[in-house]
Amino acid sequence: MNKIFKNKAAFAGVVFIAAVVFIAVFAPFIAPYEPASQDLSVRLAAPSAAHILGTDDLGRDVFSRMVYGARVSMAVGFFAALLTVLIGTLLGMVSGYFGGIADSVIMRFTDIMLCFPTFFLILLVIAFFEPNIYNVMLVIGLTSWTGLARIVRAEVLSIREREFVLASKMLAVSKSRLFFIHILPNVISPIIVYAAIGIGGAILTESGLSFLGLGVQPPMSSWGQILMQGKDYIYAAWWLSLFPGIVILFTVLSFNLIGEALRDILDPKEYS
């Protein structure tokens, strides 16, 4: 943990994410306006003291909408990544540990999943089901685990041949202990790294879906959705696009930086 503070970029990432999480949690206390309340007398108002990030075409406060949008983005990011990690880890572990038919079936299925461009797969699913925050989380989680499953499988294949696993086998240690005490804790590092980067990826995907009108639906707000509204007024009201764009950029960047730093911290000296 100490090292994450030595890495300045990652530290900045942690601070930024902590701030976004704080804002998301305490949204009602931070947002000066109701996110959905319209005031048609101040449509498309530029940033001012009353509306620090301006207003949109319905006179809603952009700052307040973004504060509530942080809830959507964080929730989608965390739960989609959680689902990704659960599925990817489980399939990767089973595939690597048991091998044989289970391995063949899981890996061929993974290959098939990898053949579809993920984003279009998501579009397809969302087009059939109702586009709401739960479906968005679910579909991102269900389509993003392939890379992790492969990483975990490869790790398990290498760890299960490690001498300490062989030694425990010779001591007649139970299979469940081998699995949960010896193998799982030693493949956890790449999973954590993948999760951190996965959260950023999910937020980006959600923004993309919202931008296409397939993400969370009004009156709920999300960063991608504000961005989408802004595109129609890009010349008249630049603030509608700029601020959500910047926040998405920094959030995803922060998660990637944290992920990279975790990779450096967790990987070396594991076996020395």
Added chain:
Amino acid sequence: MFLEVKNLSKTYTDKKFFGENKFNALDGVDFSMKDGESLSVIGGSGSGKTTFGRIISKLLDFDGGSVKYYGKDIKSYNITEFSGIVQMIFQNPYASLNPKLKIRSSLLEAFGAGAPSNAEDIIEKTLESAGLEKKILDNFPHQFSGGQRQRIAVARALIKKPKLIVADEPFASLDVYSQNNITEIFKSVRKNTGVSIILITHDIAAAIKFADRMIIMNEGKIIKDDSSENVFKEKENAYITDLLAAMEI
């Protein structure tokens, strides 16, 4: 007979893009040893020593021949039974202990699901015979040197009170001091407990120091099984003379 190996063969198959590569790592190995007997196995790298050690430790399947302990086929032992007969020490001490577990947890594993109430006492005594102190129990593997870790691995194996310990190049990655240290530990353990030890090594000096009986392997075959004294008298076998020369004896 304690251990009897007959006509043992092992073929590794490597899948290639087109077809596969077959390699005979062991080719008709005959070998036997009595209860309490110890010996060293030497041979150049790739001669099949590790393959042999892992097969008789039930860590690896084989393709032909038979391996019997006390006249019973190795395949018909269950792992719990077998864990009381053979234990193995590996070449790489840095990977021999789970990095996430304290030494105590790693050692307690040797007792299985229900550790007896005197487990701590047994562990303490075993640590002592491996030249270690009790206070190491609360530390993690990365806090120890390679030599210390190898001794912890020896202690772990001893807790099972096996009849045979197969040590596969246990000091190949250690300094000379640790090498001697572990050889001495093996010798005293052998004397005190009567356990058999097979020391696999490419270090002929260590092999001589360790045991009278010496087995020389080359290209998957045992080409010599004799006392170390007689091995040195061997002049007609070119491989052995080369081996001796290469090892600067």
